[in-house]
Amino acid sequence: MRKEFLPFTKPAINEDDIQAVTAVLRSGWITNGPKNQELEAGVCAFTGNRYGVALSSATAAMHLLLKAMEIGPGDEVITPSMTWVSIVNMIVLAGAKPVFVDVDRETLLVTPEAVRAAVTPRTRLIVPVHFAGAALDLDGIRAAAGSVPVVEDAAHALGTFYKGRHIGSTGSAIYSFHAIKNVTTGEGGMFVTDNRELADAIRLWKFHGIGMDAFDRQNRGRSPQAEVLHPGFKYNLTDICAAIGVSQLARIGEINAKRRALAMRYRELLADVPEIRPLADPVGYDFTHAWHLFVVRVDTPKIGRDAFMAELKAQNIGTGLHFRCAHLQKYYREVMGFRAGMLPATEYNSDRICSLPLFPDMQLEDVDDVVSAIKTVLAAR
Numbered sequence: 001m002r003k004e005f006l007p008f009t010k011p012a013i014n015e016d017d018i019q020a021v022t023a024v025l026r027s028g029w030i031t032n033g034p035k036n037q038e039l040e041a042g043v044c045a046f047t048g049n050r051y052g053v054a055l056s057s058a059t060a061a062m063h064l065l066l067k068a069m070e071i072g073p074g075d076e077v078i079t080p081s082m083t084w085v086s087i088v089n090m091i092v093l094a095g096a097k098p099v100f101v102d103v104d105r106e107t108l109l110v111t112p113e114a115v116r117a118a119v120t121p122r123t124r125l126i127v128p129v130h131f132a133g134a135a136l137d138l139d140g141i142r143a144a145a146g147s148v149p150v151v152e153d154a155a156h157a158l159g160t161f162y163k164g165r166h167i168g169s170t171g172s173a174i175y176s177f178h179a180i181k182n183v184t185t186g187e188g189g190m191f192v193t194d195n196r197e198l199a200d201a202i203r204l205w206k207f208h209g210i211g212m213d214a215f216d217r218q219n220r221g222r223s224p225q226a227e228v229l230h231p232g233f234k235y236n237l238t239d240i241c242a243a244i245g246v247s248q249l250a251r252i253g254e255i256n257a258k259r260r261a262l263a264m265r266y267r268e269l270l271a272d273v274p275e276i277r278p279l280a281d282p283v284g285y286d287f288t289h290a291w292h293l294f295v296v297r298v299d300t301p302k303i304g305r306d307a308f309m310a311e312l313k314a315q316n317i318g319t320g321l322h323f324r325c326a327h328l329q330k331y332y333r334e335v336m337g338f339r340a341g342m343l344p345a346t347e348y349n350s351d352r353i354c355s356l357p358l359f360p361d362m363q364l365e366d367v368d369d370v371v372s373a374i375k376t377v378l379a380a381r
Contacts, residue, residue, distance in 0.1 A: 001315050001376075002369050008318040009180045012248070012255055012360040020243040027239075032207070035242035040190065042249045046158075048169035049192040051199035054242060055206055058155050058176035058189030059086040060235035062127075065151060065174070065191065066094040068201035075124040079153075080110050081327040082346045083129045087153065088326045092336075099123070100327050100338070105345035106280035108132070108295070108353075112140030119148060126150045130157035130167055132322070133182075133290030134282060138162050142171075155189075158182050159256040161288035168192050177241075180359075182255055182292055183248040185241035206235040258360040259291035265364050266294050266356060269371040275300035275378055293322055297352040302381035305352050311380075315373035320355035 024030055040052035055061050071077065073095040079087055081100040091098045101114040110128040119126075126145050128136050133156045142150055152168055154160070155176035160167045167173065172195065177188035193199050204211065209232030248255070270276055277297045281289070298305040309319045325346045327338035340347060356370055 001373070002317070005316045006318060006357050006362075006366055006369065007359075008320040008355060008357050009359045010361055011179050011184050013184075013244075016250075017244050017247045020247040021240055024239050024243045030240050031238045032236040033239045035239035035246060036237055039185075039237075039242040039245045039249070042246055043158075043175065043190055044192060046249065046252070047166040047173075047192060049173070050194045051192065051196060053191045053199055053202045053206060054237040055189045055191060055202075056235045056237055057086075057178070057187055058153075058174050059090065060206070060233070061174040061189050061191040061202070062087055062090045063093075064202045064205040064233070064235065065172075066090060066096070066125075067205050068198060069125060069149070071096050071124050074122065076120060076122045078115060078118045078123060078126040078128075078148075080129055080131075080346065081325040081343055082108050082131065082323060082349065083153065083326060084155070084323055085326050085329060087127060088332070096124070097122075098326075100343060100346075102343040102345050103131070103349070104282070105348060107134060107282045108279055108349055109134060109136050109282055110141065112137055112144040115141050116144035119145065123148050127153050129153040129155075130160055130290075132279065132295050133157050133160050133292035134279070135160050135162040135167055135285075135287035135289070137282065137285055138167065139285075155181070156292040157290050159252055159288070159290035163286050170194055172198065177245050182259065182290055183245055183252055185237065185245040188237045188241050188245065204229060205232045208232045208234060255360050256290055258362075259358060260289070262358055262362055262364065262367055263289075263291045263294050265367040266358075266371070269367065270296070270374075273371070273374060273378070275302065276374055291358065293320070294356045294358040295322060295353050296356060297349060298354055299352055300378070302378060305354055308377060309354055311377045312370075312373055315376060317370050317373045318357060321353065322355050323350070323353075325350035 036054045040054050044052045075096040076099045077091045078099045082103050088098050101118045108131045152173035154168050154173040172193035175190045177185035191202050209228045209230045210226040277299050279295050298308045332338045
């Protein structure tokens with residue numbers, strides 16, 4: 001057994017990141033300023049999209065998208081239940097109805113067929129998820145969506161490519177820079193789009209509804225008292241946070257290469273452990289995986305997923321759970337009437353999935369320790 005605990009994840013903060021924050025603290029401009037603009041430009045350059053709006057979280061991006069699109073009561077938004085609850089919460093808080101679609105049982109990705117079957121005259125938006133860093137079949141989903149807008153949930157997918165182009169390079173997408181993401185700002189997110197009108201709307205909503213933020217006003221010589229064009233929110237990202245993201249974005253290739261090497265080691269060592277099944281890659285199109293998560297299914301009568309995670313912890317191995325399906329969470333069961341049996345592939349995986357440790361500061365020997373601990377847990381049953 002390992003002597004030291006191996007956490008499920010740990011941010012890849014290096015000395016460059018620390019120095020970037022120090023420089024901002026000494027600059028005299030620590031909130032919504034030049035580092036925000038640098039991060040927006042950097043993400044757009046990396047993904048190939050045109051406009052980026054840095055925000056305090058990916059959840060904020062989803063909230064502002066719904067506001068900008070004027071989605072509300074009577075409208076439907078299609079999304080998987082196999083996702084973090086923030087998307088679903090924002091849909092419900094807007095007064096709209098979440099329409100859950102099932103995922104492929106082996107990849108946990110939404111399929112074009114599921115989207116096509118869920119579209120109704122009330123559908124205003126489709127938000128599919130690039131789960132764990134694997135790429136959705138974007139061409140198929142957009143064809144199935146018809147005239148309904150598709151906004152990619154790319155929270156897991158900075159560094160994911162589909163048919164040779166970065167996901168989110170066309171249309172609109174939402175990225176997360178939460179602490180465990182491939183690139184972090186501590187907390188933060190970004191909305192990217194090729195629609196300038198939509199980008200301007202998101203930017204207006206993010207900062208009280210005034211026409212220009214403090215940094216713009218100072219740089220452009222405007223009056224320090226701008227007018228409210230419509231009531232807005234306070235969802236801007238600080239420059240302290242943005243500086244970390246700028247620094248990390250410069251080495252995303254190195255970060256994701258290390259994640260891939262660790263993931264390939266897991267696949268190699270777990271090939272002879274049939275009770276623990278990694279997610280399958282989607283087939284039928286070329287893609288590059290960002291390896292945000294390494295998710296397995298605990299698929300054996302010997303031990304349940306929750307007990308498996310507890311026993312790995314006793315072996316000094318941390319794990320994560322991404323995710324318990326949203327439609328069977330307490331509120332959505334009791335208030336909105338969702339029930340077991342509605343989404344069989346989602347529910348099968350929700351009962352079995354477990355995320356194994358995966359972060360750039362790990363070594364290949366750490367993967368060996370995780371798989372050794374897994375075999376120890378299974379052998380004891």
